[in-house]
Amino acid sequence: MDAEDFELPRSRAANERLHALIPGGAHTYAKGDDQYPEHLAPVISHGKGAHVWDVDGNRYVEYGSGLRSVSLGHAHPRVTEAVRRELDRGSNFVRPSVLEVEAAERFLATVPTAEMVKFAKNGSDVTTAAVRLARAVTGRTRVAVCADHPFFSVDDWFIGTTPMSAGIPAAITDLTVSFPYGDLAATEEVLARYAGDVACLILEPAGHAEPPPGYLEGLRELAHRHGCLLVFDEMITGLRWSEAGAQGLYGVVPDLSTFGKALGNGFAVSALAGRREFMERGGLRDTHDRVFLLSTTHGAETHALAAAMAVLDTYVEEGVTARLHALGERLASGVREAAASRGVGEHVVVRGRASNLVFATLDEYGQPSQPYRTLFLRQLLAGGVLAPSFVVSGALDETDIDRTVEVVADACGVYRKALDAGDPTPWQGGRPVKPVFRRRA
Known part of the structure; x- marks a missing residue:
């Protein structure tokens, strides 16, 4: 036509x-x-x-x-069938479902670079949780986001940096700074400018171009040398780059990482994953001040976790x-x-x-x-x-x-x-x- x-x-x-x-x-x-x-x-x-x-x-x-x-x-048949099996069994209870541990085991088997995982409903939930956790671990206030990546969260710490910043206090926006992708020297300048005050570097590990050789490894070394955490936003790269995300493909392990999008094949599920020593700050077995990491009424709905497990199995088994x-x-x-x-x-x-x-x-x-x-x-x-x-x-x-x-x-x-x-x-x-x-x- x-x-x-x-x-x-x-x-x-x-x-x-x-x-x-x-x-x-x-x-x-x-x-x-x-x-x-x-x-x-x-x-x-x-x-x-x-x-x-x-x-x-x-x-x-x-x-x-x-x-x-x-x-x-x-309407992928393997995913819809997994969801359908759970619909008649109840979707949300007053205590954890056994599917929560099964989904966690399946996720961590697929993304072995992480040691613990917590599920939520959307990407913003888990990226903001990663930022909060990094601030708690480091005792620092500023967040450094990659300026070359378009979106990280609907929450104030990020949206305040965009042209749609109405309703967000400048005091919050001022705590977010940026660094350019692929430029370690420029990133080190940012960390030096805010010495001792940057809690984490958060970025998509790859975008429309491949990371320069040694860049992700150098960024991890740089972050740790300056006492901050490295956070990979794997909303897009997760599963699409490899079953274990970009971190699995490039062999660079972040301190924390976030997954979503492809994880549920359209069903609402996301994940915050990372090193045990940090993730336990949001648990019941740590001696530090407690971090209100993630606590979502619908974060572990059984049908969404079933969808995620079916997606992970399909990716691994069917290439x-x-x-x-x-x-x-x-x-x-x-x-x-x-x-x-x-x-x-x-x-x-x-x-x-x-x-x-x-x-x-x-x-x-x-x-x-x-x-x-x-x-x-x-x-x-x-x-x-x-x-x-x-x-x-x-x-x-x-x-x-x-x-x-x-x-x-x-x-x-x-x-x-x-x-x-x-x-x-x-x-x-x-x-x-x-x-x-x-x-x-």
């Missing part, structure tokens, strides 16, 4: 209902309709495997499923990480070839590890462009591809990848026309998509 003729009347009406009742029209800002071309933000009816259907009846090949959380595909890499490599190669063949190889750019691909849309000057992203997304949607990123799931097959490449090729043809015209506006179909973090709506 031509993008000019592509309409989503039922989704448009559903979005109006969403905005009337839910601030932002979604429960995650990255899912907001401002992230999509105007009036072309599909509202999802259901999903199966690598496909989703919107309320208008359109079927899409989907990428970045659940903001990277649904890595096995929607899912390797499959994600193979699918991603096929997609990246196809997209790059399609873009080059349409003369936009320097403007539609695929980046990242094969299991975690993103794309950049660059203007005629080689600068990131929201108007060109809008044009590109609009063409993809009309072709039946829902792709805010090119992050693959294990449910995709080669037919899905090849179909996606065909749609991308058509989109790149339109992209070339816009570049030749020097103006993407005629192909935008309305206002451009917007960045998530901005001061005004």
